[in-house]
Amino acid sequence: MKSYTAQTATPDAIVDELLNGDGAVKISGLFTPEQIADARAIIMEHSEQASEKVTHFQGAAEQSGKIDLQRRVWNLLAKGDVFSDMAAHPVLMDILRKFLGTEFIMGSIAANRILPGGPGQEPHVDYPYWDYHKPESHPIGFNCSFPMNAQVSVILDPFTVESGATGYMPGSQKELRYPTAEDKFYDTCSQMIGEPGDVVLFYGVTWHCAMPNKSDHDRNAVLIQYLPKWVKPMEDMPAALPQSFIDAASPDIRQLLGLNYPYPEVLDAAKAGNTEGRK
Ligand SMILES: O=C(O)CCC(=O)C(=O)O
Numbered sequence: 001m002k003s004y005t006a007q008t009a010t011p012d013a014i015v016d017e018l019l020n021g022d023g024a025v026k027i028s029g030l031f032t033p034e035q036i037a038d039a040r041a042i043i044m045e046h047s048e049q050a051s052e053k054v055t056h057f058q059g060a061a062e063q064s065g066k067i068d069l070q071r072r073v074w075n076l077l078a079k080g081d082v083f084s085d086m087a088a089h090p091v092l093m094d095i096l097r098k099f100l101g102t103e104f105i106m107g108s109i110a111a112n113r114i115l116p117g118g119p120g121q122e123p124h125v126d127y128p129y130w131d132y133h134k135p136e137s138h139p140i141g142f143n144c145s146f147p148m149n150a151q152v153s154v155i156l157d158p159f160t161v162e163s164g165a166t167g168y169m170p171g172s173q174k175e176l177r178y179p180t181a182e183d184k185f186y187d188t189c190s191q192m193i194g195e196p197g198d199v200v201l202f203y204g205v206t207w208h209c210a211m212p213n214k215s216d217h218d219r220n221a222v223l224i225q226y227l228p229k230w231v232k233p234m235e236d237m238p239a240a241l242p243q244s245f246i247d248a249a250s251p252d253i254r255q256l257l258g259l260n261y262p263y264p265e266v267l268d269a270a271k272a273g274n275t276e277g278r279k
């Protein structure tokens with residue numbers, strides 16, 4: 001995985017690497033240690049109790065009684081301003097405008113905390129999100145010839161081999177396919193190794209999963225899903241946020257919440273007159 005800084009992470013270089021290179025890049029120096037500590041403290045507080053929240057790719061963990069060792073914290077925008085700063089970081093916004101179209105949106109912003117002993121996840125793709133294990137439920141011929149997803153992980157604890165840094169298969173983004181046991185993912189994968197404050201940006205077609213945490217510390221990351229404006233987001237953020245948050249939202253946050261794109265709309269009740277077309 002190639003490494004960049006805020007200065008070297010140009011949209012052209014990153015988009016080429018996402019499409020034609022490994023499918024994942026690391027960008028350092030976007031966030032201060034204070035922002036990372038703030039985000040981590042909020043997430044730890046919200047995931048202190050054994051979770052009653054929905055979680056994903058934990059079928060094996062559920063069977064072995066370990067499902068509680070992966071904890072999600074959802075709807076992060078409502079839980080601290082630092083998460084808006086992460087979601088709309090200008091370096092990420094510039095890259096994503098190029099990758100997903102200028103009016104792209106955010107589909108989810110959540111934390112994934114893996115406690116020591118957590119068994120990690122099933123290898124999967126996030127394109128456009130998680131359900132490509134049912135390919136027949138998608139259109140015939142569906143493929144990844146253009147991007148319909150980008151994933152950001154903001155790393156909050158040391159991401160090491162031991163702590164279960166996200167495993168991924170470099171180059172697997174070139175063909176849309178859900179990995180199977182025959183792919184021997186765990187034997188051949190690389191890992192997204194990083195320090196607190198590093199960001200990993202990847203194309204969600206890339207096979208990946210949280211790996212088992214064999215260290216003695218928690219492994220936290222903020223996971224952000226970005227989508228083209230016309231893909232239905234996974235979290236209904238406007239419904240989950242207080243009206244005061246929406247009223248105060250910056251133009252970039254309004255775009256990320258999907259508030260700038262009118263569809264679906266009750267067209268029968270929309271203002272009369274022409275609204276689409278070159279003229
Ligand atoms: O936490 C991780 O390492 C990856 C999580 C992930 O891929 C997911 O939940 O879709």
Ligand SMILES: [Fe+2]
Pocket residue numbers: 124125126208209
């Ligand atoms: Fe994923």
